[in-house]
Amino acid sequence: MSEESRVREKVALLPDSPGVYQFLNAEGVVIYVGKAKNLKRRVSSYFVSRADHTRKVQVMVRQIADLRHIVVGSEADALLLENNLIKELQPRYNILLKDSKSYPWIVVRNEPFPRIHSTRKFVKDGSTYFGPYSSVTMQRAVLELIHGLYPLRTCKLNLSPQAIARGTYSVCLEYHIGNCQGPCIGAQSEAEYAENIAGAKHILRGDLRPAQEYFTAEMQRQAEGLHFEQAARAKEKLERLTDYSSRSVIVSATLTDLDVVFVLHDEGTAFCNHMRIVRGAVVHSYTFEMRNRLDESPDELLAFALGQIFAAVRDEGNLLPREVIVPMQPDSELFPTIRFTVPQRGDKLELLRLAEKNCKLARLEKFKQIERTDPDRHTDRIMAKMQKDLNLPVEPRYIECFDNSNMQGTNPVASCVVFRDGRPSKKEYRRFNIKTVVGANDFASMEEVLGRRYGRLLEEGRPLPDLIVIDGGKGQLSFALTALEKLGLRGRVSVVGLAKRMEEVYYPGDPYPHYLDKTGESLRILMHIRDEAHRFGITFHRQKRSIHFLKSELEEVPGLGRTSIDRLLKKYRTLARMARTPEAELAELIGPQRARVLTGYLARRAGEQPAEAVENGSTAE
Secondary structure (H helix, E strand, O other), X not given: OOHHHHHHXXXXXXXXXXXXXXXXXOOOOEEEEEEEOOHHHHHHOOOOOHHHOOHHHHHHHHHOOEEEEEEOOOHHHHHHHHHHHHHHHOOOOOOEEOOHHHOOEEXXXXXXXXXXXXXXXXXXXXXXXXXXXXXXXXXXHHHHHHHXXXXXXXXXXXXXXXXXXXXXXXXXXXXXXXXXXXXXXXXXXHHHHHHHHHHHHHHHOOOOHHHHHHHHHXXXXXXXXXXXXXXXXXXXXXXXXXXXXXXXXXXXXXXXXXXXXXXXXXXXXXXXXXXXXXXXXXXXXXXXXXXXXXXXXXXXXXXXXXXXXXXXXXXXXXXXXXXXXXXXXXXXXXXXXXXXXXXXXXXXHHHHHHHHHHHHHHHHHHHHHHHHXXXXXXXXXXXXXXXXXXXXXXXXXXXEEEEEEEEOOEEEEEEEEEXXXXXXXXXXXXXXXXXXXXXXXXXXXXXXXXXXXXXXXXXXOOOOOOEEEEEOOHHHHHHHHHHHHHOOXXXXXXXXXXXXXXXXXXXXXXXXXXXXXXXXHHHXXXXXXXXXXXXXXXXXXXXXXXXXXXXXXXXXXXXXXXXXXXHHHHHXXXXXXXXXXXXXXXXXXXXXXXXXXXXXXXXXXXXXXXXXXXXXXXXXX
């Protein structure tokens, strides 16, 4: 019996129950872990209607040699089990989390007289972890606040009751400067120390109210007992709390406690931001990266991210949030105790936008890192993204963009710039003098230039671009299509128009504009090539206009004909350079008599007419 037949028999025997399934390859390695509300129906879907599957799913299914399954009580239980198995097995085709060991946590150690300190290793040893923190600065600020409020030990001694009773230890400098109350010598009881730990945990969860209430009451109690020094210390700690609270990001005075989760999907990668809001202030913000291996949909990525977040919340010993703001409604059966809100307006929508901004910043930083370390991968990703965003048949590795330039119909020119793999290829830039169009007619000029450009490419047998970008809207695009149609190229080359005012993208045959993501790389590259074509065209137009004015002025010099003027412009380009050139050198180019007349003209133009020119009374021939 073949492997496929054996797998299909196992699929037929699966129960109609919620659970987790695992696909294994021929070597017995788990390549995919999935959850299902109905195991039989979900797993069967991989082996029927394969034409509907993405290419990546088809590749994975061809590698399946065996399967396993685990039945659980509910889909929510299946989600938690799926998360645990993915973390443990790291299957090739699953959504994978980027290793978060580089992110700092704050840990409350599971030990007598627990320490509170920073760590980058999450170990399930009974300790309580808070975080992770996306910023070391934020983590240090929280630790400094806690150690400034509560006298907690920082040593690594084993403070078991037996060791303390034996008098094994002696106090250190921290005790003498007031940062520790000496639990190592029995000077502080475990119950009193536990009260400090409880207060610190409230702060780590983002709730400052218990600490504020405690130190306010402590200050009043000490003041009533005339212990003014102790009251001043309590007041100082209360001021620390107030200062820390004022530095929190207050988003709304009307919001209570809730969480915000946003997932930003990109090619092969997704970024998730999780924010925790306590009393209207952002007390926690963490962005992590996920790699989607099978082109998972946005709602699947969101469900996976929520499962990871809620599993971490449980690991920290915290309660799940009552309300979570999300960009789309997840499956309510997965998280039955949580109320999900998809805001349309107001403060909650602003919170969701803030989470989206954090995701975009993380994506930008990631892409910058890839660009520095792996430029080929960076280019491949951008090209694939542009192909998808612009709905192109192939990746736009070779792009040409055209722009016209004239001033009130004079000196009309056009430019063609070339981008290779998203970058300018300046050696391939081309300039065109408009020959058949009279006056300021950008549409007809565009038709002429494209006809000349691609007529020549066809004649020489050179490759055509993957994408042609026209600077302009529907009008310029229609004339460009006319030129391509005359050459038989319409449909063979992709063409889009880019209108500058709203950065609208126009497609052939579609009267309505399309809008790309304003912060996306596809639009950025289109704008870059459009602006480069405009810059290159304007520079050429200015040069031509300058030469035109210069030629007109030289025509005023008696005796200078077209041939002499062309020679002068070709060699010297400007009147200033001609004026600095010795007359003998000019004579070698245009003859002695014309050189003498030109020198006199340039001197008079500069207000410095030479004496010999007056005496000789030079005139043109």
